[in-house]
Amino acid sequence: MTDVRQIRVIGVGVGGPGQLTLDAVAALKELDVVLVADKGEGLAQLVDARRALLETHRPAPGGGTAVRVVQVPDPRRGPDPQETASYLEGVRSWHEARVDAYAATLDSLEPHLVVGFLVWGDPALYDSILRVVRALGERTPVAVRTVPGVTALSALAAAHDEVLHAIGEPVHVTTGRRLVREWRPGLGTVVVMLDGQLRCRDLLAARPETADLELLWGACLGLPQQRLARGRLGDVLDDVAAARAQLREEHGWVMDVYALRPAPARSAAPPAAPASTTGEVAP
Template identity: 55%
Template sequence: MSAAQEQSRRIHVVGIGAGSPGHLTAQAAAAIREVDVVLVADKGERVDELRALREAILREVCADGRLPEVVAVPDPRRGPDAERDATGYAQAVRDWHAARTDAYVRVIEELPEDAVVGFLVWGDPAFYDSTIRVVDAIGERLPTEVTVVPGISAFQALAAEHQVVLHRVGEPVHVTTGRRLVEQWRAARAAGVALGTVVVMLDGHLACQDLVGSDPDLTIRWGAYVGMPQQELRAGRLADVIDEIVALRAELRAQHGWVMDVYTLS
């Protein structure tokens, strides 16, 4: 049978929120109940809690006892991003996506053609997540029929937990990564441009430490494991609370083997 004649593989990319089963939307729950096999990236780290959270969500949603099979797919190593310049980082991500695509295609090809494949994405698939790009690449190799379901993002959950509106009246919200924060902040300041509230994701080194000298009065609202039982929140003047946040983040990572956090600056 040629590729053109193959049955399209149904794939659901489902945003499952920041960690709480209560973040799941009705649309997401309905999509999960259609899934036969959930593919998860096995990063080889201590991520038992993340797997347990996914399985808890599946058990809650699939109350009739028909649970999708969960298949862990070894995740290709990406290497030390912090040591790469912007060009090297972008190439490393492209190579990583290509290797992930290869791994997922091999698994999907072994499944029955009518099996519905699910990817459960933390937060929302539209924000700093590679799943949609990888699924697009899978679609270049196999006929696919893709559904994407949005989820509650970590920064939405963070704002709710801190009980704040992310932006001041009529002002913007700027979403960026720790890798780009300081560069973008200083460029905007030099150009006289107001970024508004800055939401910072994927910041394993808390780059905001580099802004303490120039902007000590910024307000930081930080959260780790937002929506999960082990959630930690801190807020205050950047210069006053950053040392505590840095120490706490290191402690949490040592304790759990992983940490997911997000913060805002305003």
């Protein structure tokens, strides 16, 4: 009889150990091994953050974690081309290389061990691991259970004590590379993820009227280095760019998310707030 590999794909929120749901904590207790993508020098804190989650929820009696953490070298991605077809082909090639890397690692592990993937945010939203696990299942029998997690969208809204959408209005979720060509009045709140280039600057240059949009921005949400900013896009964009650059310089990486929405229709709009060094939001 062929052994079936047990795999848990667990959403762990966007940084803080307190963001795990009770279901996620229960799933962690089933794990023997956690596979973590090793993205190279400068991104070791991403591995350390996952170790901190395990030390909180699966501590070993003598310190550390009761779960073995195996780092898997993550294949490099090429630059993102502008052409959609080229971009999709590049992502597919990267996914295939990840499948090869994880398959080789799984082959080296005892078949009875339960393997976990700890996914930043939620596995269903702008993360590739479920596609990778599905491809692994085409090579070897696997039984997968997925546990949802706190998304960057909900963490951003909570950090700013805000509802993302106006009453009865939509929320449009997209990526930085699609923002300029997709934005239009009437989309409602636009949440932008995976934007390493802060493409809202390109949007502002292409559509000057977007200067009046309200920007809600958050970086490293839930972590000690969390930074927040909000205000009129045309007023706070430079502060956000500077804060983002500072985080990258200090920590070697930065994960951020932001929302653009029509300016609040109230008599006294909140003043523009510079990016906070404490994680607090100006009133």
